[in-house]
Amino acid sequence: MIGNLLARSAISRPNSSQPFFGLTRFGWSWRSYGLNCALAGKGVIVKDNAFLNLKSSELFQKGAIVAEFLSGFPIHVRGNARGLSEISKPQFTKLLKQVTSHISSISNIYVHDGAIGSTSKCDVKIRIISDGPSSVLAFSNIIWETPARAISRDSCSLTVYAAEFISPGVGNTIGLGTGGDNGFIAADIERSMLILCGKAFSDTNGTKETLVALSEPVIFARGGLPLPARLLVSGDSVILLFAPEDVIQNCAAFLVSGDAGVILSSEGVMPYFRMENTNVPNLFKLPSAIVLVTSDGSRTIPSASKLSPGQAAYHFLAGYQDGKFVPAFHKGPSSIDPLELAKALLYMLKEQHIPSFLVNAKGTESPSGKDLVTLVESTLSMDIPPFQARGGGLKRRYESFLSRKYEQLLEDFSF
Numbered sequence: 001m002i003g004n005l006l007a008r009s010a011i012s013r014p015n016s017s018q019p020f021f022g023l024t025r026f027g028w029s030w031r032s033y034g035l036n037c038a039l040a041g042k043g044v045i046v047k048d049n050a051f052l053n054l055k056s057s058e059l060f061q062k063g064a065i066v067a068e069f070l071s072g073f074p075i076h077v078r079g080n081a082r083g084l085s086e087i088s089k090p091q092f093t094k095l096l097k098q099v100t101s102h103i104s105s106i107s108n109i110y111v112h113d114g115a116i117g118s119t120s121k122c123d124v125k126i127r128i129i130s131d132g133p134s135s136v137l138a139f140s141n142i143i144w145e146t147p148a149r150a151i152s153r154d155s156c157s158l159t160v161y162a163a164e165f166i167s168p169g170v171g172n173t174i175g176l177g178t179g180g181d182n183g184f185i186a187a188d189i190e191r192s193m194l195i196l197c198g199k200a201f202s203d204t205n206g207t208k209e210t211l212v213a214l215s216e217p218v219i220f221a222r223g224g225l226p227l228p229a230r231l232l233v234s235g236d237s238v239i240l241l242f243a244p245e246d247v248i249q250n251c252a253a254f255l256v257s258g259d260a261g262v263i264l265s266s267e268g269v270m271p272y273f274r275m276e277n278t279n280v281p282n283l284f285k286l287p288s289a290i291v292l293v294t295s296d297g298s299r300t301i302p303s304a305s306k307l308s309p310g311q312a313a314y315h316f317l318a319g320y321q322d323g324k325f326v327p328a329f330h331k332g333p334s335s336i337d338p339l340e341l342a343k344a345l346l347y348m349l350k351e352q353h354i355p356s357f358l359v360n361a362k363g364t365e366s367p368s369g370k371d372l373v374t375l376v377e378s379t380l381s382m383d384i385p386p387f388q389a390r391g392g393g394l395k396r397r398y399e400s401f402l403s404r405k406y407e408q409l410l411e412d413f414s415f
Helices: 002-011 030-041 056-061 089-104 133-140 204-221 245-254 309-318 338-352 369-378 393-405
Strands: 049-052 075-078 108-116 124-130 158-163 183-188 193-198 225-227 230-234 237-242 262-265 268-271 289-294 304-307 356-360
Touching: 030 049, 030 108, 056 133, 075 089, 075 204, 089 158, 089 183, 089 193, 108 133, 108 204, 124 133, 124 204, 133 158, 158 204, 183 204, 193 204, 204 225, 204 338, 225 338, 230 245, 230 369, 237 369, 245 369, 289 309, 289 369, 304 309, 309 338, 309 356, 309 393, 356 369
Parallel strands: 049 108, 075 183, 124 158, 158 193, 237 289, 289 356
Antiparallel strands: 108 124, 183 193, 225 262, 230 237, 262 268, 304 356
16 A cells, blocks of 8 residues: 555656756656655655745745734644643544545645754754645744755654645544634644644644644753743843743843743753744853742742752742742643653753852832843842742742652752
């Protein structure tokens, strides 16, 4: 059966009036043959044309439109992803079969390659296969560019199927209900696959959150730390900032990117996704400091204090925010155990000698975004005292929460 699929893929011909990447005037090149074979391996058979890595202008010529930004599409994930509804293995398998069959029936298939992150060591290569140019246009605007043939050389690449024009009732036919009639997002972490049905490709936030959950295990296995942090650049200093979402929104104008998510490795730190400001680098040097921002209206936590690596890992794991705990500061879906991530962060802080600080967003008289950024920046130049909470009540709350949630912490972890 596989042989028949490859044979059909190899002999398919594009419209002779339309140039094809890898097609010569006299027939197929090995590159186009290789693309068709690769698509067949993902269950998609090229009926007529397959367009690879078209530029934005070329996608517009093919009929792409800039879709309205939508949100709230249902997200279903199979695998260990906290915070998302489940999809069973049979359901995902059935959906995948319907989506690949649908895309195979379309005359023009659009393929685009890219990556999450931007280094060869810890990035995650992505290939999107779509039945329309609009989804590819949207996707190409959020992922990093990647060298040619990088996808075929990466054993852990992600595959994204975008079915813009599939039947609106496909979700109902596999038992997901009717809530996703306008589209939905489905993913399988084990298979490293993401499916966007209908208009779900226009849900940029939902797509990014799901991509992060899919890519985290790959990044972590390659020695990188997938962290829900932001980057603040102050002069020559790069600051890795962990903070509650409401605090981040006040500081958004001062940050490199509004998206939560960076990859920290021995090579440096980089955002998950492309940034609107094309003048900033895609890879920054190692952070000059890590700053954990908490919100404590009781003023038990000082406005600014220095942390040891063990304290930084401990406070990172707890993610204390105004009376609540958000482990690893991660409010979105994640497929990495927060405790394992905290352990890896502790090791990175020690190995790279990165200083850490704790800042109380409610410890200033005027907690505006600018004032908070000024406070964060000043921690690098001031003689900040070691962390010491005022009173022992908060420490007991930390200990009670973490002891219930995690069986055993490292001895280095401390309040």
